Amino acid sequence: MTNPLLADWTTEFELPPFAEFSDADFAPAFEEALTAHEAEIAAIADNPEPPTFENTILALEGAGRQLDRVLGVFFNLAGSDSNDARQALQREFSPKLAAHSSAIYANKALYERVQAVWNARADLDLSEAEQRLLYLTHRGFVRAGAALEGDDAERMKEVKSRLAVLGTEFTQNLLKDESGWSMVLAEADLEGLPQFAVDNARAAGEAAGEEAPVITLSRSLIVPFLQFSPRRDLREKAWRAWTSRGANGGETDNRGIAAEILKLRETRANLLGYPDFAHYKLEPEMAGTPDRVRDLLMAVWGPARAQAEADAAEMEEMLRADGIAGPLEPWDWRYYAEKRRQRLHDLDESELKPYLQLDRMIEAAFACANRLFGIEARELDVPLYHPDCRAWEVTRNGEHLGVFIGDYFARSSKRSGAWCSAFRMQAKRPEPRTPIVVNVCNFAKPSAGKPALLSYDDARTLFHEFGHALHQLLSDVEFGSVAGTSVARDFVELPSQLYEHWLEVPEVLAEFATHAETGEAMPEALLNKVLAAATFDMGFQTVEYVASALVDLEFHSGTAPADPMQKQAEILEGIGMPRAIAMRHATPHFAHVFAGDGYSSGYYSYMWSEVMDADAFAAFEEAGGAFDPEVAKKLEGFILSRGGSEEAEDLYLKFRGKMPGVEALLKGRGLAA
Incomplete structure (x- = not known):
């Protein structure tokens, strides 16, 4: 039988058929896809025809699709729903992938073909998108050490392989420390905690098979405990466990x-x-x-x-x-x-939290994107990799743009933090494809039948990660290697941090911050307190x-x-x-x-991007409002849709006309003199 990871996916929108494969399918699929990619690379390097953009650069861009698909599934699951088998596979795959990448960049015949196309670039009549792909491909080879010879080339190969192993070990050690610690609370230890924190601790206890409430190292549990518990001894115990992850010996x-x-x-x-x-x-x-x-x-x-x-x-x-x-x-x-x-x-956080329901904040994120960019979302009933996950088809004017997956709740199989990833990136060439994007968060999961309530920081995280998702979903570039978030590291946080601003738009909170029990909108007085305390x-x-x-x-x-x-x-x-x-x-x-x-x-890139995001949101305010259609059109046209198809600074200058200074950031953080 064909390995389900390698077969044609006939699922809706060609989503990975999560229900059809098991962990035992990953290793053979990986080996077969790796071998196929090696053959594709060899065919490009050994092509007897003179090197051209099409038979070298474009061929490289199109190679490895099967491997990308297998790894896209595997590494997303390894981060968001790990287990012993997947951790073992990650340790096995990482050095092999590093060696595979090193072999590609160390392939002298291949590098010579890339160099030949680069040297002839002025005579090739390439489009701007093709010129950019050629530039990035050539730069990638040079920076990977393709020009190294002899012992230096061999040493580079060894270094990359060892780094891959160490990075995997670091991640898995951290996950073990995070999932291996918990603090069981007696009823007396709940004193001073607001009801939402008590409910979340009880839910965590239920999930861990404990009859008592539990505090874990999930941020959504430990931060409220540090905020509200009058028990200084327990706060110290929790804080030390949280900050000593990865430094416990052994x-x-x-x-x-x-x-x-x-x-x-x-x-x-x-x-x-x-x-x-x-x-x-x-x-x-x-x-x-x-x-x-x-x-x-x-x-x-x-x-x-x-x-x-x-x-x-x-x-x-x-x-x-x-x-x-x-x-x-x-x-x-x-x-x-x-x-x-x-x-x-x-x-009071406990007064605020009932107004920040997860479902309503998801609606708010989608609604803001609808007003800004005209996109619409339709929730899908499809099998996903975990029961907690949800998926939406994203469209505009009836045209399919992509699929968005939300994986919001903390669990012991998920690494800490929040992130945006993709099972598939957008591209037009060599073959067209639409993105499948996932936001992963670690919000406290409520007990059965109760709504999930967020802190204000959680709600901001949700908007932040959805900003990354929009960067992927609105991508409109020729080549997948420059799609979406494939941009300079200190530019990638601009769309995400900029999107956080819409959570603080009064009319957004007025519409979507509704009480979990009464359904009433957040009172204006509380709304004003929230906005006044934004820089607290x-x-x-x-x-x-x-x-x-x-x-x-x-x-x-x-x-x-x-x-x-x-x-x-x-x-x-x-x-x-x-x-x-x-x-x-x-x-x-x-x-x-x-x-x-x-x-x-x-x-540092979060702060580098924040200098721009403060200035970018100011463009909306200067134009008359957070939903100004002309500024939104420029934001999509020059930043969100362009990925890495141009230099980041050039894209920002096209959007704003100037580069900002640090003053807007200091003002936005309430730190200006």
Whole structure:
């Protein structure tokens, strides 16, 4: 029988037939698809015809479709619904894939053909899209080390293979630490917790087979506990477990893995002639150099640290008023920040949360996209990879644009955080295809029969990830390798962070923030409190983020540290890190940076993009409103639909006419003087 992962998919919209395959199908499908791709590459490299754009560059673009399909399914499931079998397969596949990629870029005959087309580019009469594909293909070969010879080429192959293994180990260690810890609460331990937090803890206990309420390391459980529990001892216990992920000793400890990864990245950059990994990694990004990144981060660090220190002084007084000598500790911050928020803004999270129903926030995200871009969504009844998942067909004027899958609830088989991925990317050539996009989140799952309620931060996360999804769904490019989110790393967060702004549009909250029990709209007074508190505690949020971004940057600048934890401590001391605030992602669980190359030397990109997103939303406000049709048309035409088909800066200039400064960001965060 044909392996269902390799057969023609006759499902609606050619969705993966999740119900038809098992974990046992992945390895043979992977091996067969890998062999097929190797044959395709060999046919291109060994083609006796002179190299042309069509028989070399376009042929490379079209090769490996079967492998892409198998891996698209596998790696999405490995992140969102893992198990022992899938983790073992991930450990097996990762070095093989790294070796496969290295073999392609080390294929001298293939590189010579790419180089020949590149050298002849001026005489080829290529379209702009074809010129861009040629440029990116050639650059990809050069940056992968295709020009290396002898021992250097062999060493590059070894480095890439080892990095693939280490990235997988880092991810799996983190998942084990996250899924392996829980804190069972006695009834007395629930004192001070709002009803939604109690309900979520009871639901987590039910899911874990416990009769008592449970706190896990899911953000949607642990953050409310740190916000509301008066039990300082339990807050400390929870906080230490949360922040020590990947640093608990034993076989899941990630500290040695991080050190080896940093050294191998330095070797990789040196082999290609770069002084360090940061210079190598940042060269194709908007920022371009480590110094430009450092300048941005430090321009924000000063105002953010000053605000955080002022807030800490106030909260330390509150701590003393509670009879605690102090000092303010990291496990105290959220608890006293919540009390301070209630005092300053008369805003109680437990009062707000019933108005932020998951279903209504999903509706809000779709409704905003409808008003801005004219798209419509129809929920589908199709088999998906987990019962919690939902799917929608996305259309415009009756034309199919793609499929959107939402996977919203936390579970032990899912890695932490939130992300947007794709089972299939949009393309017109070599063959047309529409995208299948998935948003994965980790919201607390309610008990049966109760609505899922979000925190305001959760709701913002939902809008953020849907912004990424729109970047994929509205993609309208020739080639899949530049579709959707295939853009510079410090540009990819622009659509997602920009979309967060629509959650704060008063008319959106007025329509969709309805009470879970009464169905009534959020009262205007509460709505005003929410909007007034939008920048509350922004000193803390900015400090924990910028500290992580600076550590990431300095890790990859200069000589790789032998002891990353010592280097982390030195960096934080050097910038004057407030003692009561921890990095958002400490090194042993900094998955953005160590689970793969994606955000290595690039965690700053959220802030680089935020400089643009603050300015981009200002374009709507200047034009008369958040739903101005002309600005929305420009946003789609110059950014959301164009993917990586042009340089990011050129696309932004076409949209806005100028590049922004840091002032709009500081103003948006409430940090401007």
